[in-house]
Amino acid sequence: MRWILLIAFFLLNFTLPNNSFSQNEIRIGLTISETGHFSAEIGPFRKLAEAWADDTNKEGGLTVGREPFKIKLFIYDDRSDEATARRMYERLAVVHKVHFMFGPYSSPLTLAASTAAELHSIPFLAICANSPKIYTRGYRWLLCVIDEAPRYTYRYWDMIRSKGNVNSVSFVVEDTIHPQGVFEGARKLAEDAGISDINYYIAPPDMRDFSSILVKLVKDNSDIVFVSSNIPFAIKFISQVQEMQLKAKEFHVIHHGGVFRKALGEGAEYITGQSYWTPGMKGGQQERFIRLLKTSRISVDDYPWTPAYMMAFEVLEATLKKTGTIEASPIIDTMKSMEIETIGGIVSFKDNGAGSINTYPSQIRNGEYNIVGPSEVATGEHIYPRPGYNNIR
Amino acid sequence: MHSYIQIILGGVFTGSLYGLAGMGLQLILGTTKKVHLAYGHIWVLSALLVSSILYNFKIPVIVMLPLMTILCSLFGWVIHPKILWRNKKLTDTPRSFLLMSLGLALILEDIGTHIWALPVSAVIHAPKSINLGAVMIPPIKSAIFFAALVVACCLSLFLKYNIYGNALRAWHGAEDDIVLVGVDPSKLGKMSVTIGIGIAGLAGAFLALSYSAAIIEGLDMTVRSLCLAVIAGTLTPWRVLGLGVLLGIGESWISLLLGAQWAPVLSYSLLLTMVSFR
Numbered sequence: 001m002r003w004i005l006l007i008a009f010f011l012l013n014f015t016l017p018n019n020s021f022s023q024n025e026i027r028i029g030l031t032i033s034e035t036g037h038f039s040a041e042i043g044p045f046r047k048l049a050e051a052w053a054d055d056t057n058k059e060g061g062l063t064v065g066r067e068p069f070k071i072k073l074f075i076y077d078d079r080s081d082e083a084t085a086r087r088m089y090e091r092l093a094v095v096h097k098v099h100f101m102f103g104p105y106s107s108p109l110t111l112a113a114s115t116a117a118e119l120h121s122i123p124f125l126a127i128c129a130n131s132p133k134i135y136t137r138g139y140r141w142l143l144c145v146i147d148e149a150p151r152y153t154y155r156y157w158d159m160i161r162s163k164g165n166v167n168s169v170s171f172v173v174e175d176t177i178h179p180q181g182v183f184e185g186a187r188k189l190a191e192d193a194g195i196s197d198i199n200y201y202i203a204p205p206d207m208r209d210f211s212s213i214l215v216k217l218v219k220d221n222s223d224i225v226f227v228s229s230n231i232p233f234a235i236k237f238i239s240q241v242q243e244m245q246l247k248a249k250e251f252h253v254i255h256h257g258g259v260f261r262k263a264l265g266e267g268a269e270y271i272t273g274q275s276y277w278t279p280g281m282k283g284g285q286q287e288r289f290i291r292l293l294k295t296s297r298i299s300v301d302d303y304p305w306t307p308a309y310m311m312a313f314e315v316l317e318a319t320l321k322k323t324g325t326i327e328a329s330p331i332i333d334t335m336k337s338m339e340i341e342t343i344g345g346i347v348s349f350k351d352n353g354a355g356s357i358n359t360y361p362s363q364i365r366n367g368e369y370n371i372v373g374p375s376e377v378a379t380g381e382h383i384y385p386r387p388g389y390n391n392i393r
Numbered sequence: 394m395h396s397y398i399q400i401i402l403g404g405v406f407t408g409s410l411y412g413l414a415g416m417g418l419q420l421i422l423g424t425t426k427k428v429h430l431a432y433g434h435i436w437v438l439s440a441l442l443v444s445s446i447l448y449n450f451k452i453p454v455i456v457m458l459p460l461m462t463i464l465c466s467l468f469g470w471v472i473h474p475k476i477l478w479r480n481k482k483l484t485d486t487p488r489s490f491l492l493m494s495l496g497l498a499l500i501l502e503d504i505g506t507h508i509w510a511l512p513v514s515a516v517i518h519a520p521k522s523i524n525l526g527a528v529m530i531p532p533i534k535s536a537i538f539f540a541a542l543v544v545a546c547c548l549s550l551f552l553k554y555n556i557y558g559n560a561l562r563a564w565h566g567a568e569d570d571i572v573l574v575g576v577d578p579s580k581l582g583k584m585s586v587t588i589g590i591g592i593a594g595l596a597g598a599f600l601a602l603s604y605s606a607a608i609i610e611g612l613d614m615t616v617r618s619l620c621l622a623v624i625a626g627t628l629t630p631w632r633v634l635g636l637g638v639l640l641g642i643g644e645s646w647i648s649l650l651l652g653a654q655w656a657p658v659l660s661y662s663l664l665l666t667m668v669s670f671r
Contacts, residue, residue, distance in 0.1 A: 039506055212646075259512055
């Protein structure tokens with residue numbers, strides 16, 4: 001009996017989570033979709049978060065007012081599943097008693113996870129979650145780095161409006177929540193840009209044969225073919241566009257990264273898309289971001305959402321410096337009132353909690369991404385129409 | 394007129410790919426009476442492997458196709474030991490094989506996620522389309538159709554005229570009697586999965602060269618092939634291929650007339666109808 005108690009004592013001490021609070025320590029929790037269908041978007045981001053925490057702790061920790069606080073990070077795999085995400089954020093709140101939470105990837109997971117933060121009054125900074133539904137609930141403890149989905153492409157349409165010679169656009173939309181949300185906004189923005197000839201076609205995410213849509217696009221003969229979809233859908237669609245040698249002055253995809261470019265090779269040239277960041281942009285901790293990418297061995301081409309995570313880290317750092325405390329209410333109230341310079345621009349928050357960060361239109365040229373608008377951040381010129389446009393059918 | 398031909402062609406090519414893969418699964422299902430839940434994952438994994446090999450090495454596409462077929466056949470031979478068909482407990486309960494194949498599917502998905510975290514494609518290695526008037530013919534997708542015809546022909550001849558093919562058909566018809574006539578069911582089972590998974594390898598190579606692939610699509614591919622295999626009914630490769638092509642054309646026409654979001658309804662409606670009326 002005595003032995004059993006002794007073994008149980010040692011096991012309890014070494015297996016239960018260590019929730020003892022160290023002095024000057026800030027506990028931060030988040031989930032990463034390391035498995036499941038979102039793992040293709042952010043699978044290795046645990047390394048990025050850990051690189052940020054290690055890098056910060058090496059410098060002494062996060063500056064809270066004037067005091068340094070070591071970061072203690074708690075990361076779980078949400079398996080790209082809403083129920084798991086909710087459960088993990090509950091665990092972060094109840095078991096690990098975190099002071100702050102970063103959100104999971106995607107709107108559906110954030111919708112579920114943010115309820116845990118709201119229930120336990122923990123500041124929650126969403127990162128890649130722009131569905132307007134998330135911000136209609138009147139949550140006090142929820143903020144987001146990025147702007148809502150309908151405004152995702154506003155800079156692209158501002159650029160198109162300034163051209164003055166675009167008259168028609170055809171949308172091809174993947175039938176999932178984020179592309180649909182972006183499309184709804186983009187359609188309105190296209191109308192505001194003065195484009196009256198607008199067509200749209202909705203397709204399931206696992207569609208392989210786009211002949212029926214391509215035939216309609218040939219008939220439309222639109223200036224711009226705008227693909228609102230995730231990367232696998234965009235690859236399949238654009239490769240069939242090239243097979244059929246479809247004519248358009250511009251092809252635009254809302255998500256394009258190294259995967260897209262590598263899959264299509266030369267076929268990706270001159271295709272425009274949306275990027276949060278490319279090397280050469282100014283503002284925020286650019287060098288530090290590049291260093292963290294090297295440390296975590298993540299390529300921003302393959303994982304274009306890394307800048308959004310860096311912006312979230314920058315927001316937290318700036319907020320804690322100002323609040324001077326790790327108490328929940330001052331953190332969230334201060335964060336709401338701030339305008340923070342980050343690598344992707346100024347982050348500020350609307351009354352509903354949504355952020356201000358939006359993507360910039362970018363174009364692939366010679367295998368590299370160039371931000372092509374607005375002029376104050378552009379790293380390259382927007383080539384429109386695509387070269388050779390007049391030579392194809 | 395040209396656009397209708399293009400749509401029909403698109404449906405034929407996609408349907409041929411599904412039919413090709415469906416033939417492999419139907420061979421396994423029709424002979425062993427066991428559902429192989431890892432089939433789609435093997436199909437997708439071969440696509441991922443082809444993409445990686447073509448990206449890193451200069452191997453001609455014409456060599457990759459038979460190479461992947463042989464590699465996958467070997468893989469099928471190795472991972473399906475005879476004990477799967479000798480062990481009384483496993484042979485008596487198809488659920489055991491179902492669970493084991495599900496386990497294999499999950500393992501392959503995990504391995505695939507670690508090695509290929511991102512979707513891949515080998516379309517850049519496919520030859521450019523041929524312009525016949527206003528109709529575009531992609532050579533690699535045309536090759537899918539002809540390859541599917543060849544596989545259906547070879548499988549049909551094998552099942553009809555080869556001694557082992559006859560044994561596979563007989564096993565389908567009368568499971569217990571096969572042992573009485575001196576046929577080893579474990580040998581037949583191994584042969585069936587070897588050929589079936591080899592066909593999956595060929596389908597995977599075409600998948601990589603024509604579209605894109607991601608490991609998370611594995612289960613969806615299994616379900617699609619299973620739908621075709623079940624709807625086709627008996628062990629007839631031609632029927633599977635024909636149904637696949639019809640399904641592809643049907644989905645293309647539904648996409649054109651009602652909208653692409655309605656296309657997936659066709660295969661599942663057909664499956665429900667066939668299951669209800671059989």
